[in-house]
Amino acid sequence: MAAMSIAAATTCCSSSFPSNPSWHTTSYSHATRLPLPRPAWRRSLLAASPPARRLRIRSRTSASASPATAYDYEFTDGNGEVELRLDIGKLGIESSRDVFVDVDDMSILIRAKSDGTLRTLMNVTTLFDRVKSSETIWFIDEEQLVVNLKKVEQELKWPDIDESWKSLTSGITQLLTGISIHIVGDSTDINELVAKEIAEGIGYLPVCTSELLESATQKSIDTWVATEGVDNVAEAECVVLESLSTHVRTVVATLGGKQGAASRFDRWQYLHSGFTVWLSVSDAGDEASAKEEARRSVSSGTVAYAKADVVVKLGGWDPEYTRAVAQGCLVALKQLTLADKKLAGKKSLYVRLGCRGDWPNIGPPGWDPESDAPPAI
Numbered sequence: 001m002a003a004m005s006i007a008a009a010t011t012c013c014s015s016s017f018p019s020n021p022s023w024h025t026t027s028y029s030h031a032t033r034l035p036l037p038r039p040a041w042r043r044s045l046l047a048a049s050p051p052a053r054r055l056r057i058r059s060r061t062s063a064s065a066s067p068a069t070a071y072d073y074e075f076t077d078g079n080g081e082v083e084l085r086l087d088i089g090k091l092g093i094e095s096s097r098d099v100f101v102d103v104d105d106m107s108i109l110i111r112a113k114s115d116g117t118l119r120t121l122m123n124v125t126t127l128f129d130r131v132k133s134s135e136t137i138w139f140i141d142e143e144q145l146v147v148n149l150k151k152v153e154q155e156l157k158w159p160d161i162d163e164s165w166k167s168l169t170s171g172i173t174q175l176l177t178g179i180s181i182h183i184v185g186d187s188t189d190i191n192e193l194v195a196k197e198i199a200e201g202i203g204y205l206p207v208c209t210s211e212l213l214e215s216a217t218q219k220s221i222d223t224w225v226a227t228e229g230v231d232n233v234a235e236a237e238c239v240v241l242e243s244l245s246t247h248v249r250t251v252v253a254t255l256g257g258k259q260g261a262a263s264r265f266d267r268w269q270y271l272h273s274g275f276t277v278w279l280s281v282s283d284a285g286d287e288a289s290a291k292e293e294a295r296r297s298v299s300s301g302t303v304a305y306a307k308a309d310v311v312v313k314l315g316g317w318d319p320e321y322t323r324a325v326a327q328g329c330l331v332a333l334k335q336l337t338l339a340d341k342k343l344a345g346k347k348s349l350y351v352r353l354g355c356r357g358d359w360p361n362i363g364p365p366g367w368d369p370e371s372d373a374p375p376a377i
Contacts, residue, residue, distance in 0.1 A: 071121045075161050080154045082131075084161060086121055088112060089143030096140055101147060103133045108161070110147070121145070126163045128171065129153055129338070153338060165323060168330040169201035175337035177344045178248040180204070182241075182271050183329075184262035184305055185279035188221075188255050190317055190325075194279060195253035197326040204249045209240050213255075225259050233259040238267045245273035245355050265304045272359035273351045275336070277329050278308035282315055290315065309343075310336055 074085040091114040093099065098113040110122040130152040138147040151158070159170035181204070183195040192208050199206035210221055213236055217224060224233050237254065238261040244252055252274065254262050261267035262276075280297065284290035290313040298306045305311075310332040314325060337343055350359055356369045 073122065073161075075158075077158045081151060082149050082158050082161065084122070084145075084147040084149075085141075086110065086145045086147075087143060088121070088140070088145050091119070093140075099138070099140070099145060101136065101138045103131065103136045103149065105130045105133055105152075108147070108149070110145070112145075124162045127161060128158045128163050128167050129156055129334075156338070163331065165201065165327050168327060168334065169203075172330050172334055173202055175334060175344065176202075176275065177348075179344050179347045180244070180247060180250040180252060180274035181329075181333070182252045182254060182262075182274045182276045183279060184254050184256075184260070184271070184276055184308060186256045186263075186281070187279070187317070188253070188257070188260070190279055191256055192253040193319060193322045194326050194329065195251045197322050198329060199251035201326065201330075202251075204251045205247075206253070207244060207250050208253045209237050209244075209255055210253075212240050213237060221255065221259065230257075230259040234261045234264055234267060237261040238270065241267075241270040242355070245270040246351060250274075263304050265307075268304065268307050268359075269357040270355050271307075273347065273355050275310065275333055275347070276308040277310045277312060277333070278305040279325065279329075280305065280311055280313050281317060282313040284313065284315065309333075 072087055076083045088099075091112060093112050093114060100109075100111045100113075100118075102109040102111075106127050108122065108124050108127065109120070111118055111120050113119075127149075132150040132152060135150040136148065138145065140146070157171065157174055158167070160167040181195075181198060183191045183198075185191050188210055192210070195208070196206045198204070213224070213233070214220055217236075221233060224236075233255070237259075241252070241254070241261060244250065254260050254271075257263065262271060280294070282290045282293055284293050294311045294313050297303065298311065300306070310329065312325065312328050312332060346360070346362065350362055353362065353365060356363070356367065358367065358369065
C-alpha cells in the first residue's frame with residue numbers, strides 16, 4: 001500500500017514565519033488506471049526533454065560546528081549509534097556532577113556549571129532522527145564531554161546531529177535512492193522556486209515543464225492557453241512528464257492551475273513515477289488546523305492534488321521563505337520514506353514496468369492497462 005505523508009506547517013509572509021516549523025505525517029492509499037492519449041505533436045515535445053543524467057552528489061564532512069552554540073563539537077555516526085564530543089577543557093568543570101545532559105527521542109540539551117554559572121553547551125530541539133533516550137551514555141574523557149546516542153533507525157546515516165537544511169540535503173539522498181521528485185500545486189512560480197531550491201540542495205537536476213513546453217512550441221504558456229485552451233496545455237505537459245518518468249535524480253516543477261496535468265485526475269499516470277509533493281496554500285490560523293485541513297483534502301479526494309505522496313501546507317507565500325518550504329518538503333519526504341522503506345523500490349518497479357497507471361496496486365508484467373482481460377502471469 002502507498003503511504004501518504006502530510007506535512008502541515010503554518011508558514012506566512014510576515015515576521016511571524018516560524019523559524020523551526022513542525023511537520024506531521026499520516027497515511028492513506030488509492031489506486032488508479034489512467035491510459036494516456038497520444039497527440040500528433042508528441043514527438044517534438046519528447047525531443048525537448050533533457051537527457052537522463054546522473055549527478056555526482058557532493059560529499060559532506062561528519063565533523064562540524066553548531067551554528068547555535070559557541071562550543072565546537074565533533075560528530076561521528078557509528079551505524080547503530082552517534083557520538084558527540086564537546087571540548088570543555090577551558091570551562092573549568094571540576095566533576096561530572098557539574099554536567100547536565102537531557103535527552104528525549106528528538107532533542108538534546110547539554111549544560112554545564114562553570115564558575116558558578118550554568119552554561120548551555122548545546123541545545124538541539126530537533127535531532128536528525130529519533131534516538132532511544134533511555135540508552136544514552138555520557139562521560140568526560142580528559143578535556144572532552146562524550147555523549148553516545150542510540151539510533152532508532154540504525155541503518156539511517158546521520159550527516160550531523162540536527163535536522164538542519166545542510167543535514168537534510170546531505171542525508172535525504174540515501175532514502176530517495178535516485179527516485180525523482182515532482183512538485184505540484186496551484187502556483188507555477190512557487191512550484192519552480194521550491195523545486196530549484198531542493199534540486200540545488202540535494203544535487204539533483206532541476207526541470208521546469210513550463211520551460212520545456214515553451215521551448216518546444218516557441219510561445220509562452222499564457223499565449224498557448226489563450227489560443228488553444230487549458231486542456232491542450234495539460235495534455236502537452238502530460239507528454240513531457242511521460243518522457244521524464246524514466247529519468248533519475250531530477251526535481252520536476254509542474255504547471256500550476258487548471259492548465260497543469262497534476263490538477264486533473266486522469267493525468268497522474270507518470271507523476272506517480274516519482275515522489276510527489278503538493279504545495280498547498282492554507283487559510284488555517286495554526287499548525288493543528290493546517291494539519292486537519294490537509295487530512296480533509298486527502299480524505300475527500302475532491303482535488304487531483306490529493307493523489308500526491310506528500311502534502312506541505314503553507315500559511316501564505318513569500319519568495320524569502322523558499323528554503324524553509326523546501327526544507328519542510330525534505331522533512332516530510334524523510335518521514336515518508338522511513339515509514340515505508342519499500343516505497344522507493346516500488347516506485348522504481350512502477351517505472352520499469354512502464355508507468356502503466358496501476359499505482360499503487362502494481363500488476364504483474366503482463367498486465368495491459370487498456371484491456372479488461374486478466375493480466376497474463
